[in-house]
Amino acid sequence: MSEQPWWQKAVIYQIYPRSFQDSNGDGIGDLKGILDRVDYLSWLDIDAVWISPIYPSPMADFGYDVANYVDIDPLFGTLASFDRLLSALHQRGIRVILDFVPNHTSHEHPWFQEARASRNNHRRDWYIWRDPRPDREPPNNWLSVATGGSAWEFDRATGQYYYHAFLAEQPDLNWRNPAVRAAMYDVLRFWLDRGVDGFRVDTIWRLIKDAAFRDNPVNPNYRDGDPPFRRLLQVYSTDQPEVFEVAAEMRRVLAEYPGDRLLIGEVYLPVKRLVAYYGPNLTGAHLPFNFNLMFVEWKPDAVLRLIQEYEASLPLGAWPNWVLGNHDQARIASRLGLAQARVAMTLLMTLRGTPTLYYGDELGLENVPIPPERVRDPFGVNMPGTGQDRDPERTPMPWDRSANAGFTAGEPWLPLGRDLSIQNVEAQKRDASSMLALTRALLDLRRRELALSVGDWAPLAVEGDALAYIRRRDGRRFAVVLNLEPVPKAVRFADDLRGRTILSTHPDHTGYAVGDRTELDADEAVIIAMEHAGNTARPDATG
Ligand code: NOJ
Ligand code: CA
Numbered sequence: 001m002s003e004q005p006w007w008q009k010a011v012i013y014q015i016y017p018r019s020f021q022d023s024n025g026d027g028i029g030d031l032k033g034i035l036d037r038v039d040y041l042s043w044l045d046i047d048a049v050w051i052s053p054i055y056p057s058p059m060a061d062f063g064y065d066v067a068n069y070v071d072i073d074p075l076f077g078t079l080a081s082f083d084r085l086l087s088a089l090h091q092r093g094i095r096v097i098l099d100f101v102p103n104h105t106s107h108e109h110p111w112f113q114e115a116r117a118s119r120n121n122h123r124r125d126w127y128i129w130r131d132p133r134p135d136r137e138p139p140n141n142w143l144s145v146a147t148g149g150s151a152w153e154f155d156r157a158t159g160q161y162y163y164h165a166f167l168a169e170q171p172d173l174n175w176r177n178p179a180v181r182a183a184m185y186d187v188l189r190f191w192l193d194r195g196v197d198g199f200r201v202d203t204i205w206r207l208i209k210d211a212a213f214r215d216n217p218v219n220p221n222y223r224d225g226d227p228p229f230r231r232l233l234q235v236y237s238t239d240q241p242e243v244f245e246v247a248a249e250m251r252r253v254l255a256e257y258p259g260d261r262l263l264i265g266e267v268y269l270p271v272k273r274l275v276a277y278y279g280p281n282l283t284g285a286h287l288p289f290n291f292n293l294m295f296v297e298w299k300p301d302a303v304l305r306l307i308q309e310y311e312a313s314l315p316l317g318a319w320p321n322w323v324l325g326n327h328d329q330a331r332i333a334s335r336l337g338l339a340q341a342r343v344a345m346t347l348l349m350t351l352r353g354t355p356t357l358y359y360g361d362e363l364g365l366e367n368v369p370i371p372p373e374r375v376r377d378p379f380g381v382n383m384p385g386t387g388q389d390r391d392p393e394r395t396p397m398p399w400d401r402s403a404n405a406g407f408t409a410g411e412p413w414l415p416l417g418r419d420l421s422i423q424n425v426e427a428q429k430r431d432a433s434s435m436l437a438l439t440r441a442l443l444d445l446r447r448r449e450l451a452l453s454v455g456d457w458a459p460l461a462v463e464g465d466a467l468a469y470i471r472r473r474d475g476r477r478f479a480v481v482l483n484l485e486p487v488p489k490a491v492r493f494a495d496d497l498r499g500r501t502i503l504s505t506h507p508d509h510t511g512y513a514v515g516d517r518t519e520l521d522a523d524e525a526v527i528i529a530m531e532h533a534g535n536t537a538r539p540d541a542t543g
Contacts, residue, residue: 005260007198007286008319009453010047011349012097012356016327017054017076018062019396020359029396031077035085037399040425045443046363048095050200050264052327054082058108060169061146061378062394063099064202065106065182069187086195095097095197097262102184103203104170109259111183112171116254119158119182120295120452126180127171128163129155130213141215142237146170148228148381151237167378175207175246185253192254198262204285205267205277208243209470210236227388235250239273244448247277247284262286264321278318280310287321287354293328293347298336298484300467304459307469311457320353325361329395332358334367339523342505343482344440346525349442350471350480352457357439360397363428365433367392368417376414398424433507445503445527451476452527455485466520475532478502481518482525489520 021033031054043051053063054076059367063073072082086096103110114123130152138152138161139470145166152161153168163172173180188199216232247265254261258275265285270292277288296306314320324344325332341364348355370391375381380389395414399406405420417423421504427438448453455473460466462483466489468481479497499514502524512518514528 004454005262005286006095007048007260007262007354009447009450010354011045011050011446012043012050012052013044013046014052014326014356014358016359016394018413019407021397021399022410022412024411025408026075027408027410027413028075031072031081031085031419035081035088038085038088038092038094041089042092044355044440045447046094048262049089049095049195050097050356051099053099053101053202056282058106058169059105060167062260062376063516064101065104065108065167065170066101067106067108068110069184070190073233083194090195092244095262096195097198097200097264098191098196099202100199101202102173102175103206104164104166104172107169111173115171116155116158116162119160122398125145125177126174128174128209129160130163131160133503140213141232142213143216143229144168145227145229146378148231148386163209164181165203171324171433172206172209175328176211176242181246181249185249188250188253189256190248192261196261197259197265198254200264200266200289201247201285204247204265204288205243205269206238207246208240209238210240212236225245225387228383228386239269239534244276244279244284247279251279251283251285262291267291271306271313273317275310275313275318277317282315282317285531287319288322289323289356290353291323291326291329293322293324293344294335300465300482300484303347303484305468307457308459311352320351321356322348322351322353323356323358324348326356326391327358327359327394328390329393331365331367333364334392337486338364338366338435339486339505340484342435343484343523343525345435345439346442346480346503346505347467347482348526349439349477350452350469350527352455352471354406358393360395361441362436363398363425365398365423366417367455368395368415370415374415379499396526400426424500437507438505440501449476449478450474451478461494462491464489466491468493470530477513477530478533479528479530480525481520481528483520483523486522487523491520492517497528498531501526502529503527514526 005536018029020029021037022029023032055066056068056071057063057065058075111123114121138150144151154161164170177428208285219233222231263285265288267277267288277285296302377390396407396416398414398420415509428434451471451473455471458470460468469479493516496516497514501510501512506524
């Protein structure tokens with residue numbers, strides 16, 4: 001069997017660059033800041049970083065509005081500082097994944113400036129232009145994710161609407177135009193030539209829209225509190241079959257380069273649709289991000305069903321992946337509470353497939369409440385009071401007990417949270433019972449035991465309302481048993497596990513022999529090393 005590509009065993013760590021480390025006192029994280037923290041990343045022992053966009057941008061969507069795909073925003077640094085960071089990370093064996101934002105550019109991108117200059121500009125068809133309806137209304141009913149209003153912006157000068165799935169400052173590119181494709185593939189090559197190890201492709205499932213721009217149907221299940229754009233089902237505005245051809249083309253660009261460059265796709269779809277993004281014959285994304293753990297009901301049955309459905313739906317040869325947090329969703333510690341965040345981390349690091357860890361989740365960082373006057377995220381500004389603000393999960397990384405937790409010598413762009421005396425890297429490094437210590441122990445175990453990263457996964461039948469499964473590779477077998485509730489549980493297994501707990505969310509609970517039952521504390525998850533499969537039939541030498 002051929003050696004697995006690096007990303008199958010890898011743990012990916014997402015850095016939101018504005019909030020990781022500021023190096024020049026302007027209150028905004030930057031590349032030099034990340035460089036100053038490379039030792040931390042190396043100590044934590046992650047395999048790859050994915051850095052959210054760092055390209056020149058007017059920052060209407062904090063970098064997801066790119067004005068130049070082949071440079072670095074001065075706020076973050078320069079191409080030279082990027083190269084320094086890349087080589088420092090590579091020296092420590094850490095790969096670098098960039099965020100690629102192909103669905104839309106900034107309205108300040110020269111391509112859009114040309115496109116909007118006149119109806120017959122040679123770049124006009126690089127974007128999506130439509131005539132108004134006879135009543136002057138937008139061409140169809142599609143809604144913007146970023147505002148909840150129409151996704152069409154009228155351009156007075158040329159008398160047509162352009163489409164923007166997100167902000168009006170983020171016009172969608174026309175991916176049916178081969179010239180757009182060619183230009184964007186050259187962008188990939190620019191960064192691949194520089195040595196990056198892969199891309200996370202922003203909102204890949206939106207690249208191709210219905211050719212006839214039909215109205216989206218009303219969502220009968222819309223409920224108060226859902227994001228406003230969900231009033232319609234995105235049937236025609238997303239997830240069109242021609243998108244797989246685009247993903248395959250991107251994949252082929254990566255294949256021009258040696259070293260297993262990685263293509264990750266951002267896809268918010270249920271399992272059945274999500275797995276299509278591996279592409280026909282696995283020609284699509286290596287890893288279509290699997291976000292379903294972030295939305296599943298936190299009960300043993302529901303989580304088990306999700307894992308089984310996902311495992312069963314994977315095309316032959318497709319590699320799984322799991323995500324617990326990112327810069328668009330509430331922090332896991334706020335969704336489930338700190339105690340369950342430890343259980344969730346244990347789950348993430350013991351499932352089959354590549355885990356992605358969001359910066360700060362290793363500390364159990366919580367959503368930071370943002371006073372209305374400090375809201376910066378356009379979702380929060382445009383849809384106040386609807387819970388859409390993403391600032392709470394994007395706040396600065398707390399490093400130590402100094403002013404602003406060591407993040408900046410200036411005024412941080414977003415406020416830091418409470419409890420910084422405990423929730424900081426330095427304090428948690430010294431505390432064997434901290435979330436950071438747990439995360440690191442899990443990463444360490446996962447690196448040492450291939451069964452936990454690339455081994456087989458199988459459910460383990462238990463009595464007692466816990467989530468349980470087995471990981472196995474060669475002779476090595478581990479049982480993972482997780483209590484998803486804040487009450488103790490007595491768990492009974494069908495067979496004698498003949499094992500010993502080697503890791504627990506409760507630090508002193510290791511080293512216990514486990515037979516056909518075990519007691520879990522409230523909010524406790526344990527990893528049990530089972531006796532070698534081959535050992536079970538060994539005659540007792542002391543007879
Ligand atoms: C998904 C990104 O993760 C999100 O932060 C951004 O606002 C949209 N795509 C638009 O690029
Ligand atoms: Ca800075």
